[in-house]
């Protein structure tokens with residue numbers, strides 16, 4: 001078994017006196033997509049923010065490609081290849097689609113721009129048709145595509161998605177799901193996905209971790225999720 005590219009061991013995170021995560025263990029291996037499931041308030045976003053360096057853990061270890069990162073600020077973690085896509089899409093509304101994509105590639109060598117742009121258009125042909133459109137005039141689903149596309153321009157090796165389907169129409173949920181599946185199948189980017197839409201998650205992920213009140217209460221292959229969907233829902237969602 002190869003080493004995980006992201007490894008959390010016994011991780012604790014507190015907000016003041018509130019313990020939001022305790023004793024979290026999680027591994028992500030190269031080329032796989034892993035789901036973080038659980039109800040509102042279970043600690044999923046907190047976990048992503050700790051991994052991305054936005055929150056300092058109060059205990060435990062966090063390793064990215066075998067190196068400890070619990071002391072690293074977010075920009076250093078991005079530079080090491082891990083990129084979190086936040087729920088707010090943080091696009092530049094007055095700029096065009098193309099300029100937003102350009103901003104995503106600033107940290108990369110200019111000669112890689114065309115190749116990365118083609119890759120984004122391969123996943124999202126709709127963005128190619130709209131390169132000159134201002135981001136603020138796009139629909140929510142299109143903006144989500146642009147936010148993911150811009151992230152891809154930075155050539156991440158690990159992407160963290162926080163409820164990418166939130167607030168989108170069923171058609172866009174399907175398109176984003178298909179895109180994440182293609183990304184996972186192409187194998188260049190490993191995925192950690194927070195998603196309350198179990199049907200969407202099940203289409204994308206290989207394995208899951210179920211969080212409840214800040215701890216991992218179940219984990220396993222996605223097949224288990226499909227078989228035990230009702231049982232898991234009864235035990236952890238209701």
Ligand code: ATP
Pocket residue numbers: 015018020038039040041042043044045046047
């Ligand atoms: P959701 O799906 O609603 O976003 P979640 O699983 O992502 O839920 P978190 O947002 O990580 O859960 O929240 C975990 C716990 O930490 C919750 O009890 C929440 O109230 C608490 N919490 C989150 N952010 C803060 C904060 N900035 N200050 C204090 N407590 C917080």
